[in-house]
Amino acid sequence: MQASATPSSSFPSPIVRPGILVISHGSRDGGWVALVDEAVEAATIRLQQPAGPVPVVSSFLEIVEGRLIQDGVDELLERGVTDIFVLPLFVSSGATHVDDIMQAFGQPPAGLREGELEVFHVGGARIHPGRPIDDEPEIAELLLANIRELSRDPASEALLLIGHGSREPVFHGRWREGMTRMAERIRAAGGF
Template sequence: MKPGILVISHGSREAAWVKLVDDAVIAAAASPCLSDIPIVSSFLEIIEGRLIQDGIDELERQGVTDMYVVPFFISSGSTHVDEIGQAFGLPWLTDLEGDLGTFRVSANVRYGLPIDDDPEIAELLAANIAELSTEPEKEALLLIGHGSKEKMFHERWQEGLLKLGERLRALGGYKRAEYAMLLPDQAAAKLAEMQAANPGEAVIVVPLFLSRGYFTNHVIPTRLTGLEYRYNGKAMLPNQAIERWLERQMLEGLQRLNEK
């Protein structure tokens, strides 16, 4: 058996976004425990020459017979996580069919899990927003994630956001934590509802995205136009906590491959 690891993230037209992801994967792969393991970072779309099939082909070119796939995504509610699994021949979560087709792969494949409510990532987010807080016992959090309209995926997003919100509330001593999704468009209505229910309460908006870009810089501020809130737009990358999360996924994946 020769194990290898394929990291899959979404991809972006912004070169800085791609570099942040690549840098995190490179840092995780630098672990001495991973020194002899082929590791390839690939993308769901946009990055020609580095798409998922390219990554599979590269690992198999290096002789990999057993491949662990790390879905570098925020939530198990992402339809992308399921469509990637479908393309590897794994059972569908619902009857929603992805458009990736079926990958050409000879290696045995094991599929990991995305970030969801990972405790160390919650600490990362808590540090991101700490600068916005003055009296946490009088402040509320509003977590905003991409979300999904699709049944079951929507519920998975809800579950992860609830758990992550509670982690953040407890870590910072905040009064409460709420959540909203961009899909469906819930953010403005949720923020307005929070302010109507608790006049004068400061709300800190927490973006749940891997890297700063279109959603953190444009979509969230635009959706919340005219409303009062605190926001610094900080995303998860760059941060050593993400690098450690990736390293943990890789090491646990190798253990799973050895247990098969």
């Protein structure tokens, strides 16, 4: 008697329960923390699905006790999340903090430096790394909206974008690339 193969489509697919972990730097200024929470809450409202809401947790790299990255991971795991989408709320991919965070989630280093964080315990959840803001079009639009109030004649004006930067060559390059793309977006849309 010959065994027959069961088609793969008859196997149940693993249950996927996504959750989003938003990570920002952290601050002693409660007003700054509240602004981050308000932005995350506004974005969360847009993530409602027919199968139910996607849990979104706002966490911080440092300073905000009880709301650090591992606290956020633990909260998502308690909600039954199987897949954690990690969204670093940082301006640039050139931030060494972002590389530290991603290494702690098991991602390879972006450069030669070893991350400075302990490995996060994710309880078997799959990690899906996201990217920082870099040159997102929506951010360029927000910057332009703020700049327009100050501008009188963009064609005869210059605009200087200033970013944090990095001494590390790989990260400096990322800062420079992202800022250059952002400057080009703003120049093209604003006429500077």
